Amino acid sequence: MSSVTAESSDSGPVPETARVSHGGDGPAPSLAVVEAIAELAGVDPTELPEEGVVLYDHVDPDALNALVAGRSGADVDVSLTVAGYDVRVGPDSAVARRARN
Template sequence: MSSVPAEPVGSRSTVETARVPHGGSGPSPSLAVVEAIADLAGCDPADLAEEGVVLYDHVDPDALNALVAGRPDADVDVSLTVAGYDVRVGPESAVARRPRD
């Protein structure tokens, strides 16, 4: 899992956020999404399917990687919802957010 802990973010409703950098020596963008969601779910990325979260059900991981990876000079920002998590993938990191219960 990511070394970046989930952090509460103040706003009208409380939101938990996890950010995982990607690229370089880090994971691919799609794997960064999986790691960020796993951080919020409190499980290992390999166990997300048991939690009902399968990235491929929401986006083609290869297409996401091709769109975002290796393009730090491009203004790429992909937003999607994966199993109730709001996800933003930019040129350097993936951020997953979910409302706190």
Template sequence: MSSATAGSSDSGSVPETARVRHGGDGPAPSLAVVEAIADLAGVEPADLLEEEGVVLYDHVDPDALDAVVAGRPDSDVDVSLSVAGYDVTVGPDSAVARQTQS
């Protein structure tokens, strides 16, 4: 699947958050967002549209997100957005996705 790291409040449950590191040898920030959401959804990133109906471009311009966040490990840039039922924060080195609470 992806290089996501999941966090959960109790063992055996669906992860509450997924973190994917970006930059360096990792994916671009926009791809890290896709990988984190796919990890929470339990699908491969390539299957996110078909299985979950999630298209990142419907929520944010991936190129603009990459331009704001990528290559700025020394900065204090955090971008927060909602993507199809997921709250996502993209920082200088990782994307963290969390399912929106109903």
């Protein structure tokens, strides 16, 4: 089970960012990215393809997992843009934010 933490701005209840922890008992880093984006999109992670968001179209999930999984003591930070969301994946969490134009 993952833990999604959403942060709203003062302008309303729509979350600006979502953070999902990964590793240990949590999901793989690539799944944490999917869960964070789904939280911001307001859909179940399985519904993201219907919203036009397919992680594999932007990054190889296996490669992302290999880069950051199990490296809690390392200085790892991967940044990418996925279908209008800015995503940063560190050694213990994935943070998604709506891309600013």
